[in-house]
Amino acid sequence: MRDPRRVFADTAVSLVEKDRSVAVVYAEISGQFFGAAERRHPDRIINVGIREQLLVSVGAGLALTGMRPILHTFSSFLIERAFEQVKLGFGHQDVGGVLVSCGASFDTSSGGRTHQAPGDVSLIDTVPGFGIHVPGHPDEVDAVLRWAVAGSGREYVRVHAAQNSVAFPVTPGRFHVVRKGSRATVVAVGPMLDPVLAAVSDLDVTVLYASTVRPFDSRGLRESIDHPDVVLVEPYLAGTSSHLVAEVLQHLPHRQLALGVGRTELRRYGTPDEHAAAHGLDPTGIRRSITAFLSARAVA
Numbered sequence: 001m002r003d004p005r006r007v008f009a010d011t012a013v014s015l016v017e018k019d020r021s022v023a024v025v026y027a028e029i030s031g032q033f034f035g036a037a038e039r040r041h042p043d044r045i046i047n048v049g050i051r052e053q054l055l056v057s058v059g060a061g062l063a064l065t066g067m068r069p070i071l072h073t074f075s076s077f078l079i080e081r082a083f084e085q086v087k088l089g090f091g092h093q094d095v096g097g098v099l100v101s102c103g104a105s106f107d108t109s110s111g112g113r114t115h116q117a118p119g120d121v122s123l124i125d126t127v128p129g130f131g132i133h134v135p136g137h138p139d140e141v142d143a144v145l146r147w148a149v150a151g152s153g154r155e156y157v158r159v160h161a162a163q164n165s166v167a168f169p170v171t172p173g174r175f176h177v178v179r180k181g182s183r184a185t186v187v188a189v190g191p192m193l194d195p196v197l198a199a200v201s202d203l204d205v206t207v208l209y210a211s212t213v214r215p216f217d218s219r220g221l222r223e224s225i226d227h228p229d230v231v232l233v234e235p236y237l238a239g240t241s242s243h244l245v246a247e248v249l250q251h252l253p254h255r256q257l258a259l260g261v262g263r264t265e266l267r268r269y270g271t272p273d274e275h276a277a278a279h280g281l282d283p284t285g286i287r288r289s290i291t292a293f294l295s296a297r298a299v300a
Contacts, residue, residue, distance in 0.1 A: 002138040009033030060089030075101035076117035091127040106275040107161040118261035132214035134190030137167035162191040175220040181205035184229035199286035228254035
């Protein structure tokens with residue numbers, strides 16, 4: 001399978017080549033993919049060095065001139081370290097731009113806690129107007145980036161190293177019905193789809209796939225409900241979208257199980273797979289949590 005980060009960079013370069021209003025601003029990260037194009041377009045592919053706050057401020061400045069900036073670095077640096085600049089430069093000034101991160105929650109676990117950002121989605125969700133995209137396949141990375149750059153709003157694209165085996169059409173604001181069941185509805189976000197499908201292979205549940213979580217597909221979730229039990233599986237902080245599920249189903253008695261990265265900090269480097277397992281986000285952990293959830297309902 002293609003490297004999703006390389007797909008992002010190739011797509012970003014192609015957009016710069018085709019549209020003089022598009023610019024890429026990055027902070028060293030992924031520079032190995034931009035070198036040749038940067039020499040061709042030094043005014044629109046800009047490496048600011050390891051200065052993440054400057055990265056965001058430069059991008060917001062370009063947006064104020066009418067350009068369409070693509071900003072890129074690790075999620076922990078782009079959203080957490082430079083959050084004030086995101087909040088003021090894009091949110092307060094009400095300009096559009098496309099923020100693209102890599103590293104996800106713990107893709108770069110060998111970098112330690114400074115390179116881990118399970119809270120990035122919940123944090124950027126506090127800035128009004130951001131669309132949030134979690135593509136689960138390299139083809140979806142390409143498609144959502146092209147869609148985002150063609151627009152004028154504020155978009156956050158979270159690129160993960162872990163990817164699903166199958167791509168789905170990119171339809172922001174709509175979930176895909178992967179399979180139908182009657183005991184519960186499981187919403188799998190981005191690269192969590194393959195682990196979820198492995199975990200529920202013999203369970204009678206509906207599986208929805210979400211590559212865009214903001215806007216949240218309220219109608220799609222409501223229409224999928226055959227049984228008022230919902231399991232939300234997100235590759236970042238557990239419960240990040242729980243309030244939206246609750247709002248959608250506020251007039252329907254229901255139960256919700258939110259799976260994701262826990263709030264306990266794991267203080268060992270480990271591998272990404274080891275981190276996923278420790279948080280119960282591997283197929284074994286997901287199955288254990290879902291079967292216990294369904295069993296509790298049966299007992300009640």
